[in-house]
Amino acid sequence: MSGRVVRLILSIVMFASVLTAGTVAMAGTAHADGCYTWGRTLSQGSSGEDVRQLQIRVSGYPGYGSVLALDGVYGAATAAAVQRFQSAYGLQADGVAGSGTFNQIYALQDNDCTPIHFSYAELNRCNSDWSGGAVSASQARANALVNMWKLEALRHALGDRAITVSSGFRSYACNSAAGGSSTSRHLYGDAVDLTGTPSLCALAQRARYHGWREILGPGYPGHGDHTHLAHKPSQTWSASSCGI
Numbered sequence: 001m002s003g004r005v006v007r008l009i010l011s012i013v014m015f016a017s018v019l020t021a022g023t024v025a026m027a028g029t030a031h032a033d034g035c036y037t038w039g040r041t042l043s044q045g046s047s048g049e050d051v052r053q054l055q056i057r058v059s060g061y062p063g064y065g066s067v068l069a070l071d072g073v074y075g076a077a078t079a080a081a082v083q084r085f086q087s088a089y090g091l092q093a094d095g096v097a098g099s100g101t102f103n104q105i106y107a108l109q110d111n112d113c114t115p116i117h118f119s120y121a122e123l124n125r126c127n128s129d130w131s132g133g134a135v136s137a138s139q140a141r142a143n144a145l146v147n148m149w150k151l152e153a154l155r156h157a158l159g160d161r162a163i164t165v166s167s168g169f170r171s172y173a174c175n176s177a178a179g180g181s182s183t184s185r186h187l188y189g190d191a192v193d194l195t196g197t198p199s200l201c202a203l204a205q206r207a208r209y210h211g212w213r214e215i216l217g218p219g220y221p222g223h224g225d226h227t228h229l230a231h232k233p234s235q236t237w238s239a240s241s242c243g244i
C-alpha cells in the first residue's frame with residue numbers, strides 16, 4: 001500500500017475510535033450538568049470526595065430517625081441510603097452507585113448543585129451572602145445545600161407535591177427580627193420552616209424518615225403555623241398535635 005492509502009486508513013480508524021469513545025462517554029454521563037460528574041461506580045469500601053458528593057445527594061434517605069454521615073466513606077449506612085434512593089425512583093435497588101443512580105441524580109440537580117425543586121435564594125431570604133450567622137458563610141451555604149437534598153427526598157416521598165419554605169438561613173440580625181431563639185439552628189443554615197401544603201403534620205411525620213434531628217411542629221410552643229426541620233447533634237422531635 002502507498003503511504004497515502006495507509007494514512008487514509010489510519011485516519012478512518014482514528015475517526016471511528018473517537019466516535020466510539022464519544023458514545024461510551026455519553027452513555028455514562030448523559031444528563032451530567034454543570035455541577036458535578038461522577039467518574040466511577042461507587043460501592044461499599046469506596047472512599048473519597050466523590051463518595052461525599054454522593055452522600056450529600058442521598059442524605060435524605062438515611063432511614064427512620066437516622067442521619068447519614070457525610071464522611072466520604074461508603075459504608076453500610078451509605079449503601080442502605082443509596083438503596084432507598086434507588087427504590088424511591090424505581091431503579092434497581094442494589095446499593096451500588098453506578099450510571100443509573102448518577103443519571104437520576106443528574107436529572108434531579110441544577111448547575112449550582114441544588115436539587116431542581118429548591119434554590120439557595122429560597123433557603124436564604126435574610127441576606128445575599130450568607131454572612132452574620134453562627135458559622136462561616138460558606139458553611140451556612142453548605143449546610144443549606146444538604147438540607148435542600150433532604151427536602152427533595154421529603155417532597156418526593158409526599159407525592160412530589162410542592163413544599164413551601166417560609167424561612168431558612170438567618171443572620172443574628174434576621175433571627176432577632178424574626179423572634180427566633182438565640183440558639184436557633186436557622187443561624188447555622190441547616191433549619192427550614194415549612195408552611196402551606198402538604199399539612200404541617202404530614203410534613204413533620206414524614207420528615208422523621210429523611211434525616212432531620214430537630215422536628216418541631218403543631219403542639220410545640222410557637223409552632224402552630226409552621227413545621228421546623230433542622231440538623232443538630234442530638235434528637236429533638238416535638239409536635240404533640242401530630243402524635244410526635
Ligand SMILES: [Zn+2]
Binds near residue numbers: 191192193228229
Ligand atoms: Zn424554625
